[in-house]
Amino acid sequence: MGYVAATTGFFAFGAYIGRNLLPGVAFLAYLASFAALIAMQFTVRKSTQTTVALLLLFGLLIGVATAPTLVYYASTDPQALWQAGAATALFVAGFGAAGYATRRDLSALARICFWALLALIVFGIVLIFVNIPGGALIYSILGLVIFAGFIMFDFQRLRRSRDIEVAPLLAASIFLDILNVFLFFLRIFRGSR
Structure with missing residues (x-):
């Protein structure tokens, strides 16, 4: 569960840095987050450190991707x-x-x-x-x-x-x-x- 907490922290940081980005950037971050998720499948047996880094990158990128949604709800x-x-x-x-x-x-x-x-x-x-x-x-x-x-x-x-x-x-x-x-x-x- 420590990994989930760390990913959530990176998600929150990503949402913070992505709050003023254009929706196009958020969409690119969304695509990149799933690329990181897919890459995790290939690195899981080779390098735990790389897999953890990709997990945290995934959290950061999905935070950036959902930032416009969260900002919208926070303002309305x-x-x-x-x-x-x-x-x-x-x-x-x-x-x-x-x-x-x-x-x-x-x-x-x-x-x-x-x-x-x-x-x-x-x-x-x-x-x-x-x-x-x-x-x-x-x-x-x-x-x-x-x-x-x-x-x-x-x-x-x-x-x-x-x-x-x-x-x-x-x-x-x-x-x-x-x-x-x-x-x-x-x-x-x-x-x-």
């Missing part, structure tokens, strides 16, 4: 940020504890969540072109359900993992779970006003 509805943060903490604590404590293998749940996530992405693309009443709320709630499964699975992996080399990859996965849950809650709390 700062209460939504606080509510989303608190709801995310409770959500992750609850589902993380459930995943950590359960003895049943959650690998099948992870596969279901993966396919559900792909379906959610398709639904999100449809929402761009088709106006569905309450579509954004449905999208966010479905996203929370899917990431509840991912959080449970990742926390179970955290309990079972004995290989220190894969710890940065697991930290990246948990960090992405938390970030996505936060963004879904942000949409829900902003949409309720």
Whole structure:
């Protein structure tokens, strides 16, 4: 969990330095962050230090990428940020504890969540072109359900993992779970006003 905390710190720093950047730069940072995430897959067995450096770079870049969104919410509805943060903490604590404590293998749940996530992405693309009443709320709630499964699975992996080399990859996965849950809650709390 130390890697998750460090990544969160770099995320916060990235959001701070990216708060005044143009949206085009944020998009480039978004692409670069996923390049760092993919590069981690190749360095995990070769160099733990390089993998950790890529993890921190990923946190920094995804912070820069989400900075315009966070600045927008901070300027238009700062209460939504606080509510989303608190709801995310409770959500992750609850589902993380459930995943950590359960003895049943959650690998099948992870596969279901993966396919559900792909379906959610398709639904999100449809929402761009088709106006569905309450579509954004449905999208966010479905996203929370899917990431509840991912959080449970990742926390179970955290309990079972004995290989220190894969710890940065697991930290990246948990960090992405938390970030996505936060963004879904942000949409829900902003949409309720």
